[in-house]
Amino acid sequence: MATIKELAQRGDKLSPGHRACAGCVPIIAFHQVLRSAQGHVVCGCATGCMEVVTTIFPYTAWKVPFIHNAFENVAATISGVEAAYRALKRKGRVGKDIRFIAFGGDGGTYDIGLQALSGVLERGHSMLYVCYDNEAYMNTGIQRSSATPFAADTKTAPAGKVHKGKKQFPKNLTEIVIAHNVPYAAQASVSHWKDLNRKVERALAVEGPTFINVLAPCPPGWRFPQELGIEMARLAVETCFWPLYEYDHGARILNYRPKEKLPLSEWTKHQGRFRHLHRAENAHLLAAAQEEVDRRWELLVRMCEQSAGQK
Amino acid sequence: MSLKSWKELATGGVIVEAGNAATYKTGSWRAFKPLWKEERCIHCLFCWIYCPEPAVKVEGGKMKGFDYDYCKGCGICAKECPEKANAIEMVPEF
């Protein structure tokens, strides 16, 4: 695990001059992941904000080999790159050791790209897939995804007079990935950079398909002031909405347990997408959201304890 | 940058100058500007690790100020600067 000074001494793989919004947290996630990746890497990104802002022709922020193909297929695309690597390495046409990282947003990962991701996980390609989860389709203008939290206000599931935002709870993608029997999967947050750094190092050290789901708040999408991005990521962890845990060769490990579990409202109250939840007539929705967060947290804690008990 | 004709471009729509986005200066986006108070800085580098650009200059493991060519003035650095240091202040750009 690298210290912050060590990380700062490594050259960045992504240049400044990209067109991410001021205060963009997903791009911070990219920086943190890439700084944690040592040696040679080839990266890909699904269509989405980060692909757009880093590669507006004729400018690219990528200092390492990079490919964008389409929205739903970054996993399949990088699996092709990785297959080419195995073939050319065997034939002596590539000598260097190279690792592969695919990035996708929640739209490109939880939804339209889930099949390609599942294929990669099942086939066992040696690559790290990083989902930067900003909880909606931000690139197309803030539509709900299957990662969008319950009751959040988005452009396709707005909080109106009758319907109060998204009706469903988010899909648990990290557990879906784990169900593929992958060697390593983790949930991380940009606010906890040390934990994220360690997870990326671990994921890249493991052979086979690995996965990290990084919560990456979006100031315009979530509607919070642009300086609060890291704080929003931190509060998601402190409220146990976004637990930090990992799955390493069959064992679930809880990486962080808040000293005092904050109520969900400590997170939602800063965000315009949840403003309606803080009106008296919608108190039941906030309560339902809290209940589901508690249920999932307790289930995860039990699963992690069970893993520990098996050791 | 003058626009190139189709005959001057690399085949396949690729960009061959890796990292050339650095020639695109985003500092003009700024409405607020971070001011670094060197004497208060504890060189924790949280401002650097949380900077989206990155627009925080680090040399030899020490904070060396901001790169205003790229800083978009989001204020994350000031927000994440430890309270005990409080070494970054956001001020209006104009």
Add this chain to the structure above:
Amino acid sequence: MAQIVALTGNEAVAEAMRQINPDVVAAYPITPQTELMHKFAEFHADGLVDTELVLVESEHSAMSASVGAAAAGARAMTATSANGLALMWEIVYIAASLRLPIVMAVVNRALSGNINIHCDHSDTMGCRDSGWIQLFSENAQEAYDNAIMAVKIAEDRRVLLPVMVTLDGFIISHTVERLEILQDQQVKDFVGEYRPERYLLDVDHPFTVGPLDLQDYYFEHKRQEIEAEENALPVIEEVSRAYSTLCGRGYDLIEEYRMEDADRAVVAMGSTCGTAKVVVDQLREQGEAVGLLKVRCYRPFPYDRIVAALAKVKAAAVLDRAVSFGAKGGSLYGDVRSALFSNNGHYPVKVIDYIYGLGGRDLEEEHLYKAFADLKRIVQTGRVEFEVGYLGLRE
């Protein structure tokens, strides 16, 4: 030198792939392509190729992985049919735009719905404008030969475009034919090694593939693709000549069959050309001046060669094995008519179109007799009674 074998079209293409020994093959089953990949998987399982065989979960991922592999610096191949090609469609365009020389066998099958597994050309016609080179095969021999030539054409620096090698579903893919195959070393020498100028695994020379292209550059990149298509015609001729020398069979962009003094011709692609040759021979024996213009290279469309071949006849019938709904006749008809007006010239040959063979409906010899009889009436009366007709359809 050449070895004579009995193979189905699918097996013939798989055999070509074994000899090419691509770095990466992405495979997903669909009828009638399935046996092609079965055969290749056997070669892989027996260690006869050292390909990375990526057994993807969909055709969309087959093309996506092929794009990744080709961009990474590998020689990549895949195969599909019909709905599989339709599912790939988005990435088919991207492969051509990124100028990646992927070679794909397309075992032609009708597109749904209703679902049908038999031959027509609606699948590849849907990719007509995708930027891929499209080579049509008359039989298993040509499918084998085209697969080998396709690699060389695709990877030529003047071209760098993906190539579809088509073979008619079941009619060619599942019929055992006698054919000649080259020696392994001959194929290896002919295709050479894929050495791209830039590739992702060359980590010392990083570059960005597939960026966002806006109003200021997208158009220029499309113009480059147009140029590549134009460059492809002489390259296909060149590669075909070289291969013809190697194998002893003559290949060209088109084939003019008994066209030298013909006053009537049919224009066709794929296995139908075999049937047409039989009918042309029979009519010639009866003293009829008829011929066949076979289009082997459909994209890029060899306009000048088509004009030169058809300018000699008085009437021609185009045979389209796919509908272009809402257009007059099929796509081949539209291209042939366009060719006859190219360079602002107007060639006074009367041209009609027949839609035939949809969903695997057989084209029988009597259908072609009818077509030539219709053309004879046009030549004699100078009148065209109908522009688009149907062969083998119950009215």
